[in-house]
Amino acid sequence: xxxxxxxxxxxxxxxxxxxxxxxxxxxxxxxxxxxxxxxxxxxxxxxxxxxxxxxxxxxxxxxxxxxxxxxxxxxxxxxxxxxxxxxxxxxxxxxxxxxxxxxxxxxxxxxxxxxxxxxxxxxxxxxxxxxxxxxxxxxxxxxxxxxxxxxxxxxxxxxxxxxxxxxxxxxxxxxxxxxxxxxxxxxxxxxxxxxxxxxxxxxxxxxxxxxxxxxxxxxxxxxxxxxxxxxxxxxxx
Amino acid sequence: xxxxxxxxxxxxxxxxxxxxxxxxxxxxxxxxxxxxxxxxxxxxxxxxxxxxxxxxxxxxxxxxxxxxxxxxxxxxxxxxxxxxxxxxxxxxxxxxxxxxxxxxxxxxxxxxxxxxxxxxxxxxxxxxxxxxxxxxxxxxxxxxxxxxxxxxxxxxxxxxxxxxxxxxxxxxxxxxxxxxxxxxxxxxxxxxxxxxxxxxxxxxxxxxxxxxxxxxxxxxxxxxxxxxxxxxxxxxxxxxxxxxxxxxxxxxxxxxxxxxxxxxxxxxxxxxxxxxxxxxxxxxxxxxxxxxxxxxxxxxxxxxxxxxxxx
Numbered sequence: 304x305x306x307x308x309x310x311x312x313x314x315x316x317x318x319x320x321x322x323x324x325x326x327x328x329x330x331x332x333x334x335x336x337x338x339x340x341x342x343x344x345x346x347x348x349x350x351x352x353x354x355x356x357x358x359x360x361x362x363x364x365x366x367x368x369x370x371x372x373x374x375x376x377x378x379x380x381x382x383x384x385x386x387x388x389x390x391x392x393x394x395x396x397x398x399x400x401x402x403x404x405x406x407x408x409x410x411x412x413x414x415x416x417x418x419x420x421x422x423x424x425x426x427x428x429x430x431x432x433x434x435x436x437x438x439x440x441x442x443x444x445x446x447x448x449x450x451x452x453x454x455x456x457x458x459x460x461x462x463x464x465x466x467x468x469x470x471x472x473x474x475x476x477x478x479x480x481x482x483x484x485x486x487x488x489x490x491x492x493x494x495x496x497x498x499x500x501x502x503x504x505x506x507x508x509x510x511x512x513x514x515x516x517x518x519x520x521x522x523x524x525x526x527x528x529x530x531x532x533x534x535x536x537x538x539x540x
Numbered sequence: 541x542x543x544x545x546x547x548x549x550x551x552x553x554x555x556x557x558x559x560x561x562x563x564x565x566x567x568x569x570x571x572x573x574x575x576x577x578x579x580x581x582x583x584x585x586x587x588x589x590x591x592x593x594x595x596x597x598x599x600x601x602x603x604x605x606x607x608x609x610x611x612x613x614x615x616x617x618x619x620x621x622x623x624x625x626x627x628x629x630x631x632x633x634x635x636x637x638x639x640x641x642x643x644x645x646x647x648x649x650x651x652x653x654x655x656x657x658x659x660x661x662x663x664x665x666x667x668x669x670x671x672x673x674x675x676x677x678x679x680x681x682x683x684x685x686x687x688x689x690x691x692x693x694x695x696x697x698x699x700x701x702x703x704x705x706x707x708x709x710x711x712x713x714x715x716x717x718x719x720x721x722x723x724x725x726x727x728x729x730x731x732x733x734x735x736x737x738x739x740x741x742x743x744x745x746x747x748x749x750x751x752x753x754x755x756x757x758x759x760x761x762x763x764x765x766x767x768x769x770x771x772x773x774x775x776x777x778x779x780x781x782x783x784x785x786x787x788x789x790x791x792x793x794x795x796x797x798x799x800x801x802x803x804x805x806x807x808x809x810x811x812x813x814x815x816x817x818x819x820x821x822x823x824x825x826x827x828x829x830x831x832x833x834x835x836x837x838x839x840x841x842x843x844x845x846x847x848x849x850x851x
Contacts, residue, residue, distance in 0.1 A: 309640040313626075320628055381624030385683070388588045388620075389641045390613040537591060 306391045310399020311406065314373065318407055324369075331365055331411045339418050349426020354418055355437040355507045359500070362408075362448050363477060367469040369407055370452025371462045373400040374534065378460035387537075397531050400453055401446075401523075408445035412438060433509040440506030443519040447499065448473050450526035457530040476522075541565055542587060542691065542721070547596035549582050549745075556582040558745035559596070566690075569717055571732030572725040574742040575845050580725040581621050583742070584695050587723075588618045600691070614642070617689035621696050621725075623680040627669035631660055631679055634668060635686060642687045650686065658682045658712065674705035681712060691721045698731060710734060729841055743845040756840055765833040766813065768802045769795065772825035777802055779823070784815050799828065 318324035338357040346353065377383040386396060422429055448469075455469035456462075479498040486494050495501050499522075502515040542564040549557040557579040564570050574580050585591040587598055589609045598605045600612045626634055635654065639647035655664055658678040663671055668679060677697065684692060697713065698706045713724065713735055726732050732739055739756055741749040749756055770777075774794055781789045781804070790803040806812045813830070820827050 306641055309637065313629075313637050316633070317626075317628055380627070381620065381622055382626055383624075384585075384590055384620040385618075385624055385638075388590050388613055388616070388618045389638070390610045390643075391641050392610070 305395075307395040307399040307402065310391075310396055311402040314400060314403030315406055318369070318403070324407060327365055327369060327407075328411055328414065331361060332414050332417075334361055335415055336418065339415075340421075343421075349422050349429050351418060351422060351434050351437055352507070354415060355441065358412075358415070358441055359444055359477070359503060362445060363470065363473055365411075366404070366408070366445065366448040367452050367455070367466045367473065370400075370404050370449055370469060371456055371465040373404065373453055374456040374530070375460050375462050375465045379462070383534075387534075393531050393534050397453065397457075397527055397534065401449055401527060404449035404452065405442070405446050408449065409442065412441055412445070430509070433507070436509045436511055437507045439511065440503050443506070443516070444499070444503055447476075447519050447522045447526075450523045450530070451476075454526040454530040454533070457533040541599075541601060542723075543599040544583075544587070545597045545599075547583065547586060547598060548594050549579075549586060549591065550594045556745055557586070557593075560742070560745070560747055562740060562747065562750060564721060564723065566721055567719070568738055569722040569736045570724070571736030571739045572723055572742065573727065573729070573732050573739055573841065574725075575727055578742045578845070579745040580727075580742060581695055584618075584693055584723065584725055588616055588693060589613055614687070615690050617684035617687065617692045619680045619684045619692075619694045619697055621699075623677055625668050625676060625679060625683075628667060630665050630667050631655075631671075631682075632664050634679065635682055638683050638686050644687055650688075654682045654686055657685070657715070659708075674701055674708065677701060677705070677709055678712070681709075681716065685716055689720070691723075692716065693723045695725050696727070697724060698726070698728070706731075741841060741844055748844045749840070763805050764808045764811075765790070766804045766806070766816070767829070767831055767833055768804065768816075768820075768827065769829040770800050770802065770820065770825050770827055771798045772800055772820075772823070774800050776823070780804065780816060780819060783819055784812055786810060787812050787816070 335354060335358055339351070339354040342353055374383070377386060387393070419434060422434075451472045452465070452469040455472065456465040458468070459465050476497070476499040479494055480500045483491055483494055483498075496518070502518045505512055505515050544560055544562050547557055547560040548555065560579075560583060572580050572584070582591065586593050586605070587600070589605055589612055592605075600608075600615060603611055605612060626637070629637065632651070635651045636647065639651060644650055655661060658681050660675070660678055660682060663675055668676060671679065681697075684694070694713065698709050701709060710731065713722070716722075717735070722736075724732065724735060733753055736753070738752055739749070740747055741756075774792060777792050777800060778789060780802070781787045787804055787806045790805050791801075792803075793801050795801050804812075804816065817827070817830070
């Protein structure tokens with residue numbers, strides 16, 4: 304078996320061995336359900352737009368929480384010394400942790416399919432394409448945030464510090480769009496391209512553009528590489 | 541074989557390990573000794589590829605740590621200082637995880653063997669955080685020997701254990717150390733003395749002594765101190781040093797009305813015990829006891845590490 308998957312398996316086990324994963328999933332489902340269901344009949348539209356716009360906000364709180372311990376706890380308890388002296392590459396450690404976080408997000412999104420079923424039962428003319436793209440977009444978004452969370456977790460041995468760092472990085476990418484009006488004209492394009500919301504809103508509109516995918520993938524690669532560099536450095540003590 | 545060449549590690553401005561050179565041959569049991577903060581753990585961490593050296597080089601079985609890290613890691617079993625463990629896992633899950641990463645194909649039988657060897661039978665399916673410290677240490681051992689490594693590195697394996705557990709762990713080390721190259725770091729002398737056949741003493745990042753237990757003792761023992769208990773008239777004792785050349789009496793004290801305790805010193809290279817005995821016989825004194833006071837490794841260690849390593 305691939306060694307990264309061994310790490311993933313271990314992390315997923317440890318997520319579900321503690322109440323943490325269940326609490327996170329239940330609260331995620333409750334909040335997304337509430338935000339989705341309350342304006343449903345006012346809008347009177349058979350789509351998941353409200354869900355897709357609220358989940359990125361929920362991610363802002365949940366993903367730092369599920370990724371904060373992935374590396375910082377290993378450092379804090381010293382188990383990183385076991386892990387790093389096993390015949391496994393640092394890349395595999397990072398990828399294993401990354402897939403674990405992405406899998407937990409996947410489980411969360413899978414649970415929100417109940418809202419999709421609600422739409423199916425209540426509405427007509429459901430735009431399957433847009434919903435499919437929305438979920439793809441949410442997975443990418445979750446993967447980007449996971450990579451940021453893992454990076455934050457890799458630079459400290461304190462989970463709370465990791466939580467705060469990843470929260471602020473994600474928050475920054477999230478709010479760039481509000482600064483667009485303050486930047487000079489010639490830089491608007493750049494800032495818009497940096498804004499995570501710009502790319503995400505493209506996708507949930509049902510347009511999956513390679514530019515958006517490249518943006519997401521390059522952010523993921525960037526933060527995972529940074530995490531790997533920080534893990535190799537081992538100067539965090 | 542492990543070879544360290546000019547190994548140096550800096551943490552910022554602090555030099556933790558300073559141009560360390562030594563070789564460990566196959567099958568050797570090396571005690572790596574030094575006070576806390578001497579650079580033991582840092583050195584071991586570099587051998588296990590956890591830290592990279594600032595300068596210098598390490599070769600394990602002729603493989604360089606710069607480009608053969610994965611291969612070297614496969615050869616080494618390592619029990620880090622403070623024995624970190626995934627405490628929310630059960631013993632079995634933990635060993636299974638290690639076996640998966642190490643790619644041990646017959647893991648079921650191997651885990652069973654190791655559990656047997658480390659005496660973990662009763663606790664296999666218990667979460668590690670519910671175990672006592674002694675058992676946790678055994679789990680750490682099980683992890684380190686799971687892949688039957690050629691080289692076993694134990695960083696302060698008995699620290700924090702109670703005396704009974706220390707004895708158990710020492711037995712375990714002796715048992716496990718058969719047919720393996722073993723490095724044990726410690727700041728406790730008896731431990732190293734009990735298990736190892738070679739000792740390296742390190743202080744402030746530098747090696748201050750390297751040799752077998754006996755060598756180290758004799759190197760720092762150029763005078764032998766002999767302690768005698770005699771039934772003899774106290775005022776005639778001085779005759780010993782007057783009649784036998786190159787001996788000096790350090791002290792004479794009377795233990796009771798008839799018995800006297802005498803301390804005599806002479807050069808270790810020049811054994812005077814036979815002459816002393818025949819002198820006593822010729823005087824027709826009664827010899828109750830005669831023994832050499834061994835300079836302990838403890839004294840060697842203290843003299844090396846407290847005076848800044850000056851020989």
